[in-house]
Amino acid sequence: MAFSATNAAFEGFKVVRRHPLALIFWALFYAGIMIAGLALVGGSLIGLMSAVEALETSGATSPEANMPVLAGYMTVFAIIVPVSLIASAMIYAAVSRAVLRPTESAFGYLRLGMDEVRVLVVSLALFVVFMVLGSVVVGIIGVVAGITTAADMPALWLLVVLLVCAAIALFAWLGVRLSLAIPITMAERRIAIFDSFAFTKGRFWPLLGMALLAFVMSMVVGLLGSLVALPVQLATGGLESLAELEGESLQVIVQTAWPAIAAWVVVNAVMSALQVAVLYAPFSAAYRDLKGGLTDAPALG
């Protein structure tokens, strides 16, 4: 199958049409994660909010006074970060599996095995690459901006602006060139971080177009989802009603506002599942079509 940016951009919708059950599994998965997250950090969040309120009331600015807030944040992040990393790896792997190995449809393609470990490793590696590069680029721009200010040479601000534009272009280019790393890792069952460069060579613009289309379509899905979510919120009072329960215990909050919380979890779970399919599936489809085009192998799916 030849690679077509427009066709690939629609892969998320195609996956859901081929396997509607997968969407239900992914939505249930998201709902499970949200409920687990709420149960795990709900108490800590209330503690954190109380600490922030106490700090605001006291008006203290010393590092010691900030410690309870900092500790609260650390507790929340210590739980949230690993859970979201594992959940993201599972869902990205599931979407890729749905495109690349459509026959492995049990549990809506969701697993927790070596594929997910590899996806997690590749995600973390890409994160580190972008963080390091980001630090270097921001450092260079900061130095030039500092020199411009110190030397009192306003004309050099043009150079700073050009450097910022170049940095954005560099990250867009690198993002597109590395965008097939996870699909390759899934398809070839090995950690393949930089193999993406070979596949994306000479296809930067179609892949960028595909990514932008997928992004905009996920926004459209989000907007349409809001059309469903808002009447549901109106019927249940919405999460905004929680503001009236400020200072109450988690148990009281859940007992009082469970319809709003349940509606929010269900709607967001379904929307997140659909958006993740629309956003991630095109990259796997691009890899599948490019690989097929390169080797003349029959295309999957």
Added chain:
Amino acid sequence: MKTFSITDAATEPFRLVGRRPLATIVWGLVMLAPSLLVIGAMIPLLSEMAASGAFSVEALVAAESDAMPFGENMASMMQFQLWSNLAQLLGLLSLVIVTAAIIRAVHAGRKGDGAFFLRIGMAELQVAVVGLAVGIGFFIVVLIVILLAVGIGFAIWQLGDPWRWLLCIALGLTVFLGLMLLWGRLSLLAPASIRYGTFAFEEGWKLGRGQTRKLFGLWLILLLIALMVGIVFMILFLVVMLTVGGGMQASNPEAIEAWITGLPQQPALLAGLVVVLLIPMAWLQGFSQTLFTAPYAHVVLRLAETDAPDERPAELH
């Protein structure tokens, strides 16, 4: 090279609304429906809030000082916020549906359509995606261009008066002109998407090749027409309001406020006003949307009309 007539394109909205007066009203009604629906739903809420003094001077001062924003009416205010969010989203949806319908109507020529060319389908998704992409892309371009202009501005600021001012003004005008030239080309993408039945980013862009200045001229003329139509309707509105208001003095805000706050107590008058004003308002809304959509649909039709057979328009779904 294929080309188009600015006059023909600029008069296309008038031909279209003349040919399809009922469709124009229906398009306007579709666009007004979300606001009317939400206003209808909010009237009891607003009356309740007004009755409990949520809009009193004291309550507004308290809200401004953030001491106790809206007090016990907080829940009502949140409901109000949700309703207005819903109105915005439904407004966007109706904008997409009506835009696609107008483009279809232009492309259909004299052919009729029982549903006033209104559909919910793939073409609407294409228009929504293209519209969002153009909006986001244009915003990013504007941001980059402004950053560059600021950078260049810093550089030329070192020159003495009056050159730096002249150069800054010239730079501002160049940026504005450049962005408007770009906007003219981008305006062809949505109609091209319906004509070709795909996300016609490339096709739409290529259609405008060599037509950039004419598209800018078209935009200028449409702006002038919109201004004139706006002035005419403003005068008409004032005449109607003065007639309906009887002896009420426009310079007396208390009399106007009393008249407006007294409306909920006169449901018959309110319903009568809505019925009388709805049709002209719907027509105006439909016409306004047609004014900025139909010309570009006409341009796409002209520029693409002699394409190869494999580039025939997608069926008017």
